[in-house]
Each structure stands twice: as C-alpha cells, then as structure tokens.
Amino acid sequence: MVGLARKSRMAQVVSLTFAVIFLLIVVYGAATAWHASRIPPIYIITPTYARPNQKVDLTTRLSHALQLARGIHWIVVEDSDHKTTLVANLLSRTSLPYTHLHIPTPDHMKRQPHEEFGAKPRGVLQRNEGLRWLREELLSRNNRDGFLYFADDDNGYDLELFDEIRTIKNAGVWPVAFAGLYL
Numbered sequence: 001m002v003g004l005a006r007k008s009r010m011a012q013v014v015s016l017t018f019a020v021i022f023l024l025i026v027v028y029g030a031a032t033a034w035h036a037s038r039i040p041p042i043y044i045i046t047p048t049y050a051r052p053n054q055k056v057d058l059t060t061r062l063s064h065a066l067q068l069a070r071g072i073h074w075i076v077v078e079d080s081d082h083k084t085t086l087v088a089n090l091l092s093r094t095s096l097p098y099t100h101l102h103i104p105t106p107d108h109m110k111r112q113p114h115e116e117f118g119a120k121p122r123g124v125l126q127r128n129e130g131l132r133w134l135r136e137e138l139l140s141r142n143n144r145d146g147f148l149y150f151a152d153d154d155n156g157y158d159l160e161l162f163d164e165i166r167t168i169k170n171a172g173v174w175p176v177a178f179a180g181l182y183l
C-alpha cells in the first residue's frame with residue numbers, strides 16, 4: 001500500500017511540474033507577443049524580379065531571417081505586370097505581416113545586353129512603390145512610428161542588424177559592400 005501511495009504522490013508531482021512548465025510557456029509566449037506588439041515596426045521593402053534562384057533568395061536568405069526578427073512588416077514589390085503565384089505562395093507561408101505589390105520596369109530603364117553591369121539602376125521603381133504604399137498606410141493610420149530598411153532578396157542578414165535598427169533616433173545608414181562582383 002505504501003508503494004502505491006508513493007507512486008500516486010510521484011504522479012501528482014510530475015503532473016504539477018508539467019502544469020507549471022506549461023503555464024510558464026503560456027505566460028512567456030503572451031509576454032513576448034505583448035512586447036512585440038509594443039515595439040515600433042521595422043518596414044522592410046524588398047524589390048524582386050523573376051529569375052531561376054528567386055525562390056531560394058526570398059526564402060532561404062531573407063524570409064527565414066525576417067521571421068526570426070521581431071516586429072517586422074515585409075513589403076515585397078515585384079518587377080512584374082502582376083503579382084506572381086510563386087511570390088504570393090511564399091509570402092502566405094511566412095508568419096510575417098506582409099504587403100505584396102507589383103510594378104513593372106519599362107524596357108528603356110532595363111540594362112540591355114550590350115551595356116555594362118551596373119549601367120542602369122535596378123529596383124528603383126519597386127522601392128518607390130513600396131515607399132508610396134508605406135506613406136499612404138502610415139498617413140491613413142495617422143501613425144509614423146517605425147523604421148524603414150531596404151533589404152534586397154539576394155543578400156544575407158544578421159539578426160543583430162534588426163536590433164541595431166531599433167536604436168536609431170532620427171536617421172541611420174549602413175555601408176554595404178560587395179563580397180564579389182559577378183558579371
């Protein structure tokens with residue numbers, strides 16, 4: 001009889017331990033969600049265009065990093081006549097709040113085969129479209145809190161960058177370097 005009572009008491013202790021752990025997880029999750037809702041958002045504008053490695057760049061390089069950061073709103077602007085299924089599906093699978101836009105670059109603004117790499121800027125119209133949407137959105141909510149960062153989809157990002165962005169008081173600029181130039 002003593003062994004049975006001991007096993008019952010042990011089962012109660014184990015159950016209570018699991019209940020406390022579960023409660024701590026729930027409270028921590030709620031506190032984290034509350035804190036994330038209290039921090040100013042970082043609006044990330046990403047211009048993108050159709051290419052063989054677009055899905056890998058958007059998924060592996062960028063969306064995974066952004067999903068680990070707090071308080072991100074991702075604005076993806078395609079260089080296209082319409083929103084593509086590939087990008088729409090990718091965005092819907094992330095846990096991020098996002099805005100999906102599109103605007104095509106006219107042919108006369110695109111680099112031609114005979115022109116040097118870097119002869120014409122890329123993603124300008126897409127970045128401007130993201131800025132247009134952001135201006136209208138913030139004005140409609142009469143809220144201008146937050147940060148803006150232009151993140152290209154073919155770069156990698158350290159999570160510390162997003163914490164550093166939140167320390168900015170008025171304006172901040174980060175130098176960007178090429179690891180290698182490809183032609």
